[in-house]
Amino acid sequence: MKLLAWGALLATLLGLGHARACSCSGQGPASALTRPDQTWGVRLSERLLLGYGAFNAHGEYAAFAPNEHDRSVEYGLLAAYRWQRLELSGSFGYSARSAAISDQAERSVGFGDTTLRARYEAANEPEPWQTGIYPALAMLGSVRLPTGHATGLAARGLGTTELALGVVLERALSRSFRAGLVAEVAGRLPDTSLGVTRRLGPRASVEFTLSCFATADWVVSALLGLRWEGNASLRQREQSGTAQRTTELGAALSWQPWSSPFRAGFAERYAPAIDQLGENTVRNVTSEIWLGIVR
Amino acid sequence: MSRAARVLGRSPVLVPSRLLLGLSLALSACVAAPDDTAQLSLEKPLAQRSERGLVEASVALDTAELSRGRNDFLITLRAASASDDAPLLTSVEAVMAAHGHHAGAPGIVPDADGRFRVEGLDLFMSGRWQVTLGVELAADSDTVDFALDVP
Numbered sequence: 001m002k003l004l005a006w007g008a009l010l011a012t013l014l015g016l017g018h019a020r021a022c023s024c025s026g027q028g029p030a031s032a033l034t035r036p037d038q039t040w041g042v043r044l045s046e047r048l049l050l051g052y053g054a055f056n057a058h059g060e061y062a063a064f065a066p067n068e069h070d071r072s073v074e075y076g077l078l079a080a081y082r083w084q085r086l087e088l089s090g091s092f093g094y095s096a097r098s099a100a101i102s103d104q105a106e107r108s109v110g111f112g113d114t115t116l117r118a119r120y121e122a123a124n125e126p127e128p129w130q131t132g133i134y135p136a137l138a139m140l141g142s143v144r145l146p147t148g149h150a151t152g153l154a155a156r157g158l159g160t161t162e163l164a165l166g167v168v169l170e171r172a173l174s175r176s177f178r179a180g181l182v183a184e185v186a187g188r189l190p191d192t193s194l195g196v197t198r199r200l201g202p203r204a205s206v207e208f209t210l211s212c213f214a215t216a217d218w219v220v221s222a223l224l225g226l227r228w229e230g231n232a233s234l235r236q237r238e239q240s241g242t243a244q245r246t247t248e249l250g251a252a253l254s255w256q257p258w259s260s261p262f263r264a265g266f267a268e269r270y271a272p273a274i275d276q277l278g279e280n281t282v283r284n285v286t287s288e289i290w291l292g293i294v295r
Numbered sequence: 296m297s298r299a300a301r302v303l304g305r306s307p308v309l310v311p312s313r314l315l316l317g318l319s320l321a322l323s324a325c326v327a328a329p330d331d332t333a334q335l336s337l338e339k340p341l342a343q344r345s346e347r348g349l350v351e352a353s354v355a356l357d358t359a360e361l362s363r364g365r366n367d368f369l370i371t372l373r374a375a376s377a378s379d380d381a382p383l384l385t386s387v388e389a390v391m392a393a394h395g396h397h398a399g400a401p402g403i404v405p406d407a408d409g410r411f412r413v414e415g416l417d418l419f420m421s422g423r424w425q426v427t428l429g430v431e432l433a434a435d436s437d438t439v440d441f442a443l444d445v446p
Binding site: 059060064101150152153155196198200231234240243287 | 331332390398
């Protein structure tokens with residue numbers, strides 16, 4: 001019976017072969033904003049982060065006290081230019097963050113960090129008339145520049161330059177379903193934003209996305225993201241127990257019509273309040289809405 | 296069954312989920328709790344030599360246990376060389392390296408014989424704080440570093 005169930009699922013996901021043609025782009029942070037037949041795109045977004053508690057160095061979660069909070073509103077501008085398989089983009093942020101923890105309270109408003117990214121679509125998945133199960137492959141390279149205030153309780157940036165490399169694997173599972181896997185590693189340069197030499201630990205993240213093309217224009221996605229950061233160093237000494245871990249679940253709804261240059265979407269991310277799913281991080285619920293235009 | 300499934304010897308549907316599970320476990324294994332932090336209490340002070348070896352410091356909590364929020368400390372400083380005058384505690388700074396957080400003690404109250412009471416050092420977030428004591432001697436200065444794991 002179990003074998004039959006798995007067989008039916010496999011037939012659904014793989015047997016039908018290929019996704020229906022879609023105008024899909026910009027479904028996540030690793031997606032391209034533009035399609036191969038387009039040249040440029042601009043996207044404006046508003047993101048709201050609400051902190052509900054924090055995981056300590058032992059992975060134990062504690063909710064904020066009634067007088068504590070950590071809230072951010074971020075406005076983002078993403079501009080992208082495509083040249084054949086290569087998309088170059090820059091994202092710029094302006095945000096307000098208010099945090100009150102224990103007896104400390106701080107509010108800051110201003111620019112966030114700036115990210116420059118190159119995304120190269122190295123291989124396409126098989127066309128409908130071709131055989132093969134290999135996924136589409138894209139490679140990412142990015143530089144995050146420390147243009148945001150990075151110290152204090154209401155920091156808006158990382159405080160150092162981050163260099164990241166990643167890969168994106170995407171594959172149609174059936175006419176309506178598409179899966180994606182994004183893996184990224186990043187290193188951070190030493191900085192002195194705390195007044196002494198500091199080096200943030202390396203970062204690794206992976207995000208799995210399952211998208212359903214409900215109609216030709218509407219896409220619904222579910223995602224699971226894991227993010228890890230290594231121990232930071234202070235004055236060339238590694239600080240044990242400062243590594244961070246975040247686990248997030250999420251869903252996104254996007255409108256990406258063929259017939260119009262406009263794009264829109266909404267995404268919700270949720271970090272479960274379960275011990276060991278996070279470490280040394282604030283647990284956030286993140287809501288994002290975005291509007292875009294591509295040509 | 297598809298070619299990938301045959302190659303991997305399992306269902307293709309399970310591949311991503313097993314990959315994620317494995318990755319999650321691997322990431323969990325990469326994150327460890329602080330292993331070099333001081334376990335302070337009133338009865339169990341920390342004895343620590345300064346960076347340049349000019350001062351011996353003894354740091355004790357003035358409360359039953361370390362907690363998130365304001366903490367008071369009792370600090371005793373002694374010059375390593377008998378010829379030096381008693382050291383002076385001039386600053387107490389704490390940072391959380393990964394988050395860019397900083398805290399300073401609003402009150403340092405000198406007592407007799409190189410003893411100081413540090414009041415209200417607000418370690419406002421759980422996790423590892425790196426604490427630095429600024430110490431002045433007659434003709435020199437030094438720092439004493441230690442780490443605390445705030446529950």
